[in-house]
Amino acid sequence: MKKLFGVVLLACALVGCSSSPWKVVRQGSEQPLPDGARFSIVPLDTAALEKPEQKESLGEWGGSSSALWTTSVTESAALGGIRIADAGDTGDIILRAKVTEIEPGFVGTVYSRPSKLLLSVNLERPDGSVIDLVEIESSTDSTESMKSAGERLARNLKMTSKYLVEYLTHRSR
Numbered sequence: 219m220k221k222l223f224g225v226v227l228l229a230c231a232l233v234g235c236s237s238s239p240w241k242v243v244r245q246g247s248e249q250p251l252p253d254g255a256r257f258s259i260v261p262l263d264t265a266a267l268e269k270p271e272q273k274e275s276l277g278e279w280g281g282s283s284s285a286l287w288t289t290s291v292t293e294s295a296a297l298g299g300i301r302i303a304d305a306g307d308t309g310d311i312i313l314r315a316k317v318t319e320i321e322p323g324f325v326g327t328v329y330s331r332p333s334k335l336l337l338s339v340n341l342e343r344p345d346g347s348v349i350d351l352v353e354i355e356s357s358t359d360s361t362e363s364m365k366s367a368g369e370r371l372a373r374n375l376k377m378t379s380k381y382l383v384e385y386l387t388h389r390s391r
Contacts, residue, residue, distance in 0.1 A: 238381075238384075238385075239354060239355055239356065239377075239378075239381040239384075240352050240353065240354045240355075240381055240382070240384075240385045241352065241353045241354075241355075242350065242351075242352055243338075243351040243352065243353055244348070244350065244351040245349075245350050245351075246348070246349040246350055247349075250389060250390055250391055251311065251341075251349070251386070251389045251390045252310060252311075253390065254301065255301070255309070255310040255311050255390070256301045256302065256303040256307075256309035256310050256311075257295070257300060257301065257302055257303065257309045257310070257311050257312070257313050257386070258302070258303040258307065258308055258309035258311075258312050258313070259288050259291055259292070259302065259312075259313050260312060260313065260314045260315070261284045261285075261288060262283060262284040262287040262288065262315050262316070262317065262337075263314075263315065263316035263317065264283055264284055264317050265316075265317070283317075283371060283372075283375055286372060286375050286376075287315065287375045287378070287379055290375055290376045290379035290380070291313070291379040291382060291383065293379075294379045294380045294382070294383040295383050295386075297383075298383040298384070298386070298387050299387070300383055300386050300387065300390075308344050309344075310343075310344075311341050311342065311343065311349065312340075312341070312342040312343070312344065313339060313340075313341060313382070314339070314340040314342055315337050315338070315339045315340075315378075315382075316337065316338045316339075317335065317336070317337060318336050318337065318338045318353070319334065319335070319336035320333075320334070320335055320336070320371070321333055321334040321335075322367035322370065322371065323358070323360040323367065323370055324360055324367075325360045325361065325362065325364075325365050330359070330360040330361070331360060332357045332358055332359045332360055332370075333357060333358045333360065333367065333370035333371065333374060334355065334356075334357045334374075335355065335356050335357075335371065335374035335375065335378060336353060336354070336355045337353070337354045337355075337378050337382075338351065338352075338353055339351070339352045339353075339354060339382060350389070352382075352385055354378045354381045354382055354385070355378075356373075356374040356375075356377035356378045356381065357374070358370040358373045358374055358377075
């Protein structure tokens with residue numbers, strides 16, 4: 219019985235210690251975001267992907283990453299009950315994301331390194347004032363089935379969009 223109690227206690231401690239995939243850098247207030255707010259998405263700032271070494275390793279995914287991220291946020295938001303403003307319509311809160319760090323990772327015979335994507339996301343009012351600044355990170359293992367850096371980037375973009383919607387849901391409570 220003591221062993222069972224110890225295992226349950228350890229499992230509860232591990233679950234409670236898991237960290238969220240986002241880090242709040244700056245939060246405007248402790249107040250929740252307005253109920254029923256509509257969010258508009260600004261195209262992803264991909265200046266970090268413009269480096270020659272990044273362009274070469276990411277291939278066609280590098281150029282389409284902004285569109286993929288926007289689509290992923292819209293799809294995740296629909297599943298999470300977050301309202302996205304129509305294209306061309308300014309919502310109540312603007313989501314402005316920027317790639318701040320990217321590591322394409324690689325697959326080797328002896329050693330593989332996972333990919334990593336770090337986004338900095340501003341939640342802004344239409345007047346440009348920043349409500350929150352959040353960093354969102356995603357990492358994908360480099361495996362035989364995920365050999366391409368572009369495929370890993372696409373997966374990381376989808377995961378960061380999911381994490382952003384989780385954050386928005388958390389802040390809307």
